[in-house]
Amino acid sequence: MKPGVRVPEREPRAITDGQWSDAKLMWDFHLLRHEPRPCDAAIGLGSHDLGVATRAAELYGEGLFPVVVFSGGNSPTTVARFPRGEAVHYREHAVGLGVPDDAILVEPRAGNTGQNITFSREVLAAAGFSPKTVLLICKPYAERRSYATTRKLWPEVDVLCASERLEFDDYLKSIGDDKLVVDMIVGDLQRVIEYPKLGFAVAQHVPRNVRAAYERLIAAGFVSRLARV
Incomplete structure (x- = not known):
C-alpha cells in the first residue's frame, strides 16, 4: 500500500x-437463477420490496410477457409503506417506469403467497388469459418458495422465477x-x-x-x- x-x-x-x-x-x-424467457403472463408478488415492480417493468420492456398481474393487499410490514395496498403501489411504480396501464392487472386482496397465485389465476382468467407459461417476479429470497407454491397450486403451468439482480x-x-x-x-x-x-x-x-x-x-x-x- x-x-x-x-x-x-x-x-x-x-x-x-x-x-x-x-x-x-x-x-x-x-435464488433459483432461472434464465428469463418469453411467457404468456407474469405475476408480481406483493411484499415490502418495490424492486419487484421495478424488475417487472424491466422484463416487460424486454418483451417477455404481454400482461402482468400485481398481487397483494397489505401485511404488518407493508401497511405503512404501501397504504393503498401492495398491488396498487406496484402498478403505480410500473406505470411510472413505462409499462402501459392496459398491460397491468391488479389483484388487491392476497395476504400470502398461496393467495397471490390463486387470486392472480382468477384475475387472469376473468381477463381472458389462460397462460401455459408464467413468470413469477418476487423478492430474490422468495424465489424458491414462490416456485414451490405455484407448482403445488397450479401444476399445469410452466413456471419461471425472476427477481432483481442484486x-x-x-x-x-x-x-x-x-x-x-x-x-x-x-x-x-x-x-x-x-x-x-x-x-x-x-x-x-x-x-x-x-x-x-x-x-x-x-x-x-x-x-x-x-x-x-
Missing part, C-alpha cells in the same frame, strides 16, 4: 460476520434493515421446509449446510418472520 493512502473502512453491519455468512448461504439457496450486500443496503432481511430469509426457508407437509407447496431438498445455517440463525433470535406451523 502506498504511503499516505487511506483504506476506506467497511461500513459496520447490524449483524455479525458469522450471521452474514449464514444468511448469504441461505440467500444463494433461495448481490446480497446490495440488497441489504437497498432495504436498509439487516435484521428484517435476515428474519425474512429465515422465515422463507422455514416455509420451504414446513409447507410441503401442510399441502401448501411441493417438497424440495434442503442441503445440510443450509439447514445448519438456518438453525444457527433461529438460535440467534432471527425469528420475527417465522410462521406458526
Whole structure:
C-alpha cells in the first residue's frame, strides 16, 4: 500500500460476520437463477420490496410477457409503506417506469403467497388469459418458495422465477434493515421446509449446510418472520 493512502473502512453491519455468512448461504439457496424467457403472463408478488415492480417493468420492456398481474393487499410490514395496498403501489411504480396501464392487472386482496397465485389465476382468467407459461417476479429470497407454491397450486403451468439482480450486500443496503432481511430469509426457508407437509407447496431438498445455517440463525433470535406451523 502506498504511503499516505487511506483504506476506506467497511461500513459496520447490524449483524455479525458469522450471521452474514449464514444468511448469504441461505440467500444463494433461495435464488433459483432461472434464465428469463418469453411467457404468456407474469405475476408480481406483493411484499415490502418495490424492486419487484421495478424488475417487472424491466422484463416487460424486454418483451417477455404481454400482461402482468400485481398481487397483494397489505401485511404488518407493508401497511405503512404501501397504504393503498401492495398491488396498487406496484402498478403505480410500473406505470411510472413505462409499462402501459392496459398491460397491468391488479389483484388487491392476497395476504400470502398461496393467495397471490390463486387470486392472480382468477384475475387472469376473468381477463381472458389462460397462460401455459408464467413468470413469477418476487423478492430474490422468495424465489424458491414462490416456485414451490405455484407448482403445488397450479401444476399445469410452466413456471419461471425472476427477481432483481442484486448481490446480497446490495440488497441489504437497498432495504436498509439487516435484521428484517435476515428474519425474512429465515422465515422463507422455514416455509420451504414446513409447507410441503401442510399441502401448501411441493417438497424440495434442503442441503445440510443450509439447514445448519438456518438453525444457527433461529438460535440467534432471527425469528420475527417465522410462521406458526
